[in-house]
Amino acid sequence: MSETTPMVGKSNGGIASRMPKFLRRADPAVLTAFACIVLLLFLGSLYSRSFLSPEYLLQQLKVASFLGVIATGMMLVILLGQIDLSVPWSVAAGAMMACAAAAYGPAGVALAIPFGILCGVLIGVVNGIGVAYLRIPSMIITLATNAVAQGLMVVYTGGFSPQDSATGAMRYVATGFAIPGVPNAVIIWALIGAAMVFVLTRTGFGRIVYGIGNRERAAYLSGIDTRRVVMIAFAASGGLSAFGGVLLAGYASKAAQSMGDAYLLPSIAAVVLGGTSILGGRGSYLGTVAGVILITLLQSILSVMQMPEAGRQIIYGVVIVAMLLLYGRAPASR
Amino acid sequence: MKDWRYWLAEQRGTLLALGIFIVMFTIYTSNHPAGFTANVVQTAANKGVLLAFVAMAQTLVVITAGIDLSIGMIFLLTNCLASWLVVGTPMQTALGLIAVLVVGLLCGAINGAIVIYGRLQPIVATIATGAVYYGIGLLLRPFPGGSVNEDLADALTGRVFGVVPASLVVLAAIVLVIWVPFSRSVLGRAAYAAGSSETAAYMSGVPIRRGKFAAYTLAGLLAAIGGLFLTFFTYTGDAAYASGNAYTLFSIAAVVLGGVSLFGGKGSAIGAIFGALAFRTIGDLLFVFDFDPLWQPLFQGVILLVAVSLGAFALFRVRNRLEWFL
Numbered sequence: 218m219s220e221t222t223p224m225v226g227k228s229n230g231g232i233a234s235r236m237p238k239f240l241r242r243a244d245p246a247v248l249t250a251f252a253c254i255v256l257l258l259f260l261g262s263l264y265s266r267s268f269l270s271p272e273y274l275l276q277q278l279k280v281a282s283f284l285g286v287i288a289t290g291m292m293l294v295i296l297l298g299q300i301d302l303s304v305p306w307s308v309a310a311g312a313m314m315a316c317a318a319a320a321y322g323p324a325g326v327a328l329a330i331p332f333g334i335l336c337g338v339l340i341g342v343v344n345g346i347g348v349a350y351l352r353i354p355s356m357i358i359t360l361a362t363n364a365v366a367q368g369l370m371v372v373y374t375g376g377f378s379p380q381d382s383a384t385g386a387m388r389y390v391a392t393g394f395a396i397p398g399v400p401n402a403v404i405i406w407a408l409i410g411a412a413m414v415f416v417l418t419r420t421g422f423g424r425i426v427y428g429i430g431n432r433e434r435a436a437y438l439s440g441i442d443t444r445r446v447v448m449i450a451f452a453a454s455g456g457l458s459a460f461g462g463v464l465l466a467g468y469a470s471k472a473a474q475s476m477g478d479a480y481l482l483p484s485i486a487a488v489v490l491g492g493t494s495i496l497g498g499r500g501s502y503l504g505t506v507a508g509v510i511l512i513t514l515l516q517s518i519l520s521v522m523q524m525p526e527a528g529r530q531i532i533y534g535v536v537i538v539a540m541l542l543l544y545g546r547a548p549a550s551r
Numbered sequence: 552m553k554d555w556r557y558w559l560a561e562q563r564g565t566l567l568a569l570g571i572f573i574v575m576f577t578i579y580t581s582n583h584p585a586g587f588t589a590n591v592v593q594t595a596a597n598k599g600v601l602l603a604f605v606a607m608a609q610t611l612v613v614i615t616a617g618i619d620l621s622i623g624m625i626f627l628l629t630n631c632l633a634s635w636l637v638v639g640t641p642m643q644t645a646l647g648l649i650a651v652l653v654v655g656l657l658c659g660a661i662n663g664a665i666v667i668y669g670r671l672q673p674i675v676a677t678i679a680t681g682a683v684y685y686g687i688g689l690l691l692r693p694f695p696g697g698s699v700n701e702d703l704a705d706a707l708t709g710r711v712f713g714v715v716p717a718s719l720v721v722l723a724a725i726v727l728v729i730w731v732p733f734s735r736s737v738l739g740r741a742a743y744a745a746g747s748s749e750t751a752a753y754m755s756g757v758p759i760r761r762g763k764f765a766a767y768t769l770a771g772l773l774a775a776i777g778g779l780f781l782t783f784f785t786y787t788g789d790a791a792y793a794s795g796n797a798y799t800l801f802s803i804a805a806v807v808l809g810g811v812s813l814f815g816g817k818g819s820a821i822g823a824i825f826g827a828l829a830f831r832t833i834g835d836l837l838f839v840f841d842f843d844p845l846w847q848p849l850f851q852g853v854i855l856l857v858a859v860s861l862g863a864f865a866l867f868r869v870r871n872r873l874e875w876f877l
Contacts, residue, residue: 363800538669538683
C-alpha cells in the first residue's frame with residue numbers, strides 16, 4: 218500500500234497543476250482504490266500467469282457485478298449518512314421469493330424477477346418508515362428488519378434451503394450473453410450504475426441526497442421533504458439488494474439460507490473504500506465501482522491461494538481496517 | 552421528596568425492563584409443564600445469563616453513543632479459546648481463565664483504539680474487526696469440539712444451596728466487581744458524558760477518550776466472560792457464524808428493552824441485564840405454548856422491531872420539528 222500514498226499527495230500537492238484535469242479533480246480515495254486494484258492485479262500475476270487473461274478478468278467482472286448491484290443501493294443509503302444492515306436477508310429474501318414465485322405456473326415464472334425485487338422494496342420501505350418517519354437510528358431498525366426478514370424466510374422454507382429453483386429468465390440474466398463476450402450480469406451492473414450516476418449527478422433527487430447527507434436540517438429548512446427522499450432511498454436499497462439476490466439465485470440456479478451473509482461487509486467496504494464518506498454527503502459512484510472491483514479481486518486472490526475461510530476473514534477484516542485508517546478517518550474533532 | 556423522584560426518573564428504563572421481565576417470567580413459569588421449580592429457574596437462568604453478559608458489554612459501548620457489532624464474535628472467539636485452554640489441573644484452568652479474559656480485554660481494546668484513536672465509525676470498524684475475530688475463532692475451532700474443566704463448569708452452572716442458580720450469583724458478582732465501580736468512577740462518568748454530549752464533555756475537561764476506551768475494553772472483557780459461560784454450558788467450542796451474529800443482534804435488542812438510549816448517555820447495564828432476561832423469556836414463551844420452533848426467529852425479530860419502534864414515542868414530545876433532524 219505504501220506505493221500508493223505518493224499518488225494521494227500528488228493530487229493535492231504542487232505537482233497537481235501539471236496533471237491532467239480529470240486527475241486533478243479526482244478524489245484521492247478513488248485514485249488510491251484504483252491504484253490498489255493495479256497492485257492486486259500485479260501481485261496476482263506474480264502468483265499465476267493466467268491472472269491477467271481476458272477470460273479470468275471477465276469472470277471477475279461478472280462476479281463483481283453481483284456485489285456491484287448490492288453496493289449501489291448501499292451507497293445511496295450511506296450518502297444519506299445512514300446505513301443498511303438488512304442487506305443479508307434482503308438478498309436472501311429476493312432470491313428465495315423469486316424462486317418461490319416460479320412454482321406458481323407461467324404467470325409466476327414471468328413475474329419471478331419483479332416479485333423478488335418487490336419483496337426487497339417492501340423490506341426497504343419498512344426501513345425507510347423507521348428511519349425517516351419514526352426517527353429510529355438506521356443501524357438499529359435495519360438490523361431489526363433483517364431479523365424479521367430472516368424469521369419470515371425461516372418460516373417459509375422450514376429452515377432448509379428451498380427446493381424451488383431459479384427460472385430460465387433469472388439464469389439468463391445472471392449467466393447469459395446478450396452481447397457476445399460480455400456477460401449479462403456485467404451489462405446489468407453497467408445499466409444500474411449508469412442510472413445511479415445519472416440520478417446522483419443530473420437530478421434534483423441526487424442533489425437532495427447529497428444535501429441530506431451533509432445536513433438534514435438544512436435540507437429540511439430549504440423546503441425539501443427530506444423524509445420522503447430518505448424513504449425512497451431505503452426502498453431503492455432494499456430493491457437493489459433483492460435484485461442482487463435474484464441475480465445470485467440465477468447464477469447458482471437456486472437460493473440458499475445464508476446466501477446474503479457474505480454480502481454485508483463487502484458492500485459496506487466497497488462503498489467506503491471507494492471514498493464515500495460513511496458520515497454521508499460525499500462520494501462518487503466511480504469510487505464505488507473501484508471499491509467493488511477491489512474487494513472482488515481481493516476475494517479472488519485469497520481463494521486462488523487456497524486460503525481457508527478463517528484466513529480469508531482475518532485478512533479481509535485487517536485490509537478493510539487498514540485502508541479505512543489510511544483514508545476513511547473522520548476529521549479530528551478539535 | 553425530590554430525591555426519590557429523580558432516582559425514579561433515572562431508573563425508569565431499568566424498572567420497566569424489570570417489570571416486563573417479571574410479567575413474562577410469570578407467564579412462562581405458570582404455563583411451563585414443570586411449573587416454578589428450581590430446575591426450570593436454573594435452565595432459564597443459564598440461558599439468560601449468556602445474553603445478559605453480552606448485553607452488559609453492549610451497554611458499555613452504547614452509553615458512549617457507539618456500537619459494537621463485533622461483540623458476538625468476541626463471544627465466539629473466547630468460547631473457542633476457552634475450549635482449548637480452560638482444562639486440566641486447577642492451576643492450568645485458572646491460567647486458562649485468565650488468558651481467555653485477557654484475550655477478551657485485548658479484543659475490546661483493539662476496537663476502542665481503532666474507533667477512538669483511529670477515528671473510524673464504530674459500525675464499520677467493529678464489523679471489520681468482527682470478521683477478524685470470527686476468523687481467529689474459526690482458526691481455533693474449524694469444527695465444533697474441545698472440552699472444558701467439567702468440575703468448574705458444573706459448579707458455575709449448577710445451584711448454590713440447591714436453590715439459587717450459580718450463574719446468577721456470578722452475574723451479580725460481575726455487576727458488583729465491574730459495573731458498579733466503573734459507573735461510579737471518573738472514567739465511567741466520562742463515558743456517560745461523552746455519549747451525552749461529546750463537545751460539552753470535552754469543553755469541561757472530561758477525559759472522554761480514556762472513558763470511551765475503558766468502555767470498549769471492558770465490553771470485550773464482559774463478552775469474554777459470556778464466552779466462558781457458553782463453554783461451561785456446552786462443554787465445547789464452536790465458531791458458528793450465525794450464532795455470533797445472533798448474539799450481536801440480541802444484545803442490541805436487550806439493550807433497547809433495558810431502557811438504554813441508543814443515542815448514548817442514558818441507561819444502565821442493570822437495565823440491560825433485565826432486558827436480556829426478558830428477551831430470552833419472551834423468546835422461550837413460544838416453547839411453553841407449543842409453537843413450532845421455526846417461528847422463533849420471526850418472533851424474536853418482531854419483538855426487536857417493536858422494541859426499537861417504541862422509542863419513536865419520544866417524537867410526540869418534540870415541540871420543534873427541527874429536533875427530528877439531530
